[in-house]
Amino acid sequence: MKKQRTSTQFMSLLLYCLFAVCACMMVALSAQAYQQLQKNRQNDLNTMNVFSYINNKLRENDVEKGVTVLNIDQCSVLKLTSVEGDFETATYIYSKDGMLYEIYAAADIEVSLDDGQPLLACSQLSFELSESSVIIYYETADQNVQTMTKYLRAGE
Numbered sequence: 001m002k003k004q005r006t007s008t009q010f011m012s013l014l015l016y017c018l019f020a021v022c023a024c025m026m027v028a029l030s031a032q033a034y035q036q037l038q039k040n041r042q043n044d045l046n047t048m049n050v051f052s053y054i055n056n057k058l059r060e061n062d063v064e065k066g067v068t069v070l071n072i073d074q075c076s077v078l079k080l081t082s083v084e085g086d087f088e089t090a091t092y093i094y095s096k097d098g099m100l101y102e103i104y105a106a107a108d109i110e111v112s113l114d115d116g117q118p119l120l121a122c123s124q125l126s127f128e129l130s131e132s133s134v135i136i137y138y139e140t141a142d143q144n145v146q147t148m149t150k151y152l153r154a155g156e
Contacts, residue, residue: 039142043140043141043142043144046120046121046122046140046141047138047140047146049120050100050120050122050125050138051136051138051146051148053100053119053120054078054093054136054148054150055148055150057078057080057091057093058080058134058150058152060080060082061080061081061082061091062152062153063081063082063083065081066080066081066082067079067080067081067129067134067152068081068129069127069128069129069134070092072092072094072111072113073113075094075095075096075113076094076125076126076127077092077093077094077113077127078092078093078094078127078134078136079091079092080092080093081107087106088106088107088108089104089105089106089107090104090105090106090107090111091103091104092104092105092111092116094113094116094125095122095123095124095125096113096116098121098122098123099118099119099120099121099122100118100119100120100121100122100125101113101116101117101118101119102116102117102119103115103116103117122138123138123139123140123141124138124139125137125138125139132151132152133149133150133151133152134149134150134152135147135148135149135150136148136149136150
């Protein structure tokens with residue numbers, strides 16, 4: 001009788017240990033999944049913010065010959081030209097050193113990429129201009145490339 005009781009206690013203890021190990025594994029896996037979910041959510045939020053900002057700027061400056069893509073110091077730059085009264089201005093949007101930058105200046109002034117105002121966290125950004133659209137390529141921190149195509153109403 002005593003032997004059976006010891007065997008039952010041992011089996012109960014073994015079952016409890018198995019339950020504890022499984023519970024610890026579930027917590028560890030859940031924590032890893034949660035961290036990955038948070039990372040993906042942050043990447044999606046950064047991508048959405050960058051695309052939304054550029055989309056709004058393009059919408060504001062969608063005029064004939066108002067959108068051009070330049071290559072300054074091996075950096076893809078979106079140049080948005082607008083006329084305010086009799087004064088022509090240009091907005092330059094680009095990414096550098098993990099940030100999205102903007103320069104707002106008179107259209108005839110030569111700009112340096114070091115003059116930009118940092119706006120948002122942004123890994124890598126490049127632009128492509130076609131006859132009726134701008135294609136924006138955004139490389140996230142985990143090396144995924146997201147694209148957005150903005151169709152221009154005014155054309156090039």
